[in-house]
Every structure is written in C-alpha cells, then in structure tokens.
Amino acid sequence: MEKSNTTIDFILLGLFNHTRSHLFLFIVVMTIAIASLNGNALILLLILLDSRFHTPMYFLLSQLSLMDMTLVSTIVPKMAADYLSGKKSISPAGCGLQIFVSLTLGGGESFLLASMSYDRYVAVCHPLRYPVLMSWQLCLRMTVGSWFLGAADGLMQAAATLSFPFCRANEIDHFFCEAPILVRLACADTSVFENVMYICCVLMLLVPFSLILTSYSLILSSVLRMRTTEARKKAFSTCSSHLSVVGLFYGAAIFIYMRPKSYRSDNHDKVVSAFYTIFTPVLNPLIYSLRNSEVKGALKRWLRKCANVKPQYT
DSSP: OOOBOTTSOEEEOOSOOSSHHHHHHHHHHHHHHHHHHHHHHHHHHHHHHOGGGOSHHHHHHHHHHHHHHHHHHHHHHHHHHHHHHOOOEEOHHHHHHHHHHHHHHHHHHHHHHHHHHHHHHHHHHOGGGHHHHTOHHHHHHHHHHHHHHHHHHHHHHHHHHHTSOBOGGGEESSSSOOHHHHHTTBSSOOHHHHHHHHHHHIIIIIHHHHHHHHHHHHHHHHHHTOSOHHHHHHHHHHHHHHHHHHHHHHHHHHHHHSSOGGGOOHHHHHHHHHIIIIIHHHHHHHHHHHTOHHHHHHHHHHHHHHHHOOOOOO
C-alpha cells in the first residue's frame, strides 16, 4: 500500500452526503450545536452575574460549560464549512489541533466530573465542614489539574499519531480528526502506540470514574441513614444532575476509546463521536437547568430583570 507523509492534507469524508435527508439531518445538527453554545453560554453568564453562584460547586459547573463550548466550537464550524463548500481537506496542523483539543477537553472533563463528585460527597456527607473540605484553594487546584492533565494527554497523543506515515490517500472516514480513527490509516506497526493509548485511556477515564463511584457509594450510604424523606429527596436532587452527565460522558468515551480493535466500525464511531461532541454538550445545560431549582430561579430573575429594562429615548 502506498505511503504518504504528513505534509499532505488529510481528507475528511464527513458525516453527511448531499441528499435531501442528509441536508435535513445537517440542519438538525446545526440547530443542536447552536443551542448547545447558547445554553452553555447562558449557564456561564448566570454563574458570573449571580453572586449566589459564586461557590466551588458552580465554579466547577462553569468549567464544564466552558469545555463543552470549546469542544463544539472546535468541531462543528469545520464540519459545517466542509459540507457547505465541498472542500473537505484539513492540514496536518489542523488535524493535530483537533486531536489535541478533543483529547484535552475529554480528559479534562473526566477529571472535572471526578472533582464535582467529590464536591457533592462533601456537601451531602459533611455539610458543616464544607468550607474547609471544599475550599476555594482546593477547587482551583482541581480545576487547573483537570485542564493540565487533559492537555498533557492531548499533546502526547496528537504528536504520536501524526508521527506515523499514512495510507489510503489520507482519506479519513470521519467528520473530524480523532486519534483512534487516524491510527487505522497508518502504514506502520502501531501496536505499541495503541497499547500506550489504551493505558492512557484507562488512567484518564477509569481512574476518575473509580473516584466517582467511590464518592457516590459513600453518598448513598449516607443518604440511606437519613431519617426523613425530605432530606433524602434533597440529597438525591443534589446529585441526580451530576450522575446524568457522568453516565452520558463515560458511556460515549468508553465506547470510543476502550473497545477492542476487532469491534470497531467507522459508522458506529461517527455516530458515537457526534453524540459526545455535539449532542452531550447541549444536554448538560438542560440537565443542570431543568433539574436545578436554583438555576431555574436565577434564570427567571434574569429574564424578569431584562423585561423590566425600558429603552431610553433621547
């Protein structure tokens, strides 16, 4: 098979064909992407403007929204431009940037969700010691650590992936550059890299996931010891939104990065990648707004305030 170096542009075959049904799906996806950007931007705005949300819990939520906005902004505009213009090429630098950003945000979100589970554990199990056990200093350290670990993983995998020679005329049957998809095109033995990538995925996904399971096991134990039904409902309400986001995120990430090679297919990968890069980011603000009375209350206050502002005429 003919080899090619990484100075030649890659060709992204995309998610849609130029048919009427695919055009409709494209419009649906773009609508969801715009809703995702607006929803996460609204969450960020509410947390910034409302002093009631200046707590570690909502600061971590703001970082989750920021990661989701960045992911959608990195993937969707390029995909839309390729579909509308018919130009599907992407430079090696652009491809490497997409791999780096998607892995940075994926890894960072994994550790961020673990930090949020610790925050919920302290809030439910040790509410009186919350200011000490979940101080602003610790919150900032966990946030910076999440971004740093994600960036380290993204940089390593992007550099290693693009170091291989590629085959199949550099055609990528996907709508953005993703490390597991790109490795399949390599005209070289990638077994060592795939093993290393698998180990990285275990560390970046299963270690935080184990911490999340531990936190919620302790929370469940504490909730079951509560005497009143009202206290139990409040505890479950506090944690249910975060658990929903964890299930969505880890389900898609484990499917993409931790399946055996023999069980992978391009069509399945594209669908699941679309789910976690486009659909999950729009679900996060919906989950946290619809199931969080404080966020709904802040949104209503903000809308009333905007409605009461009268235009000034001179």
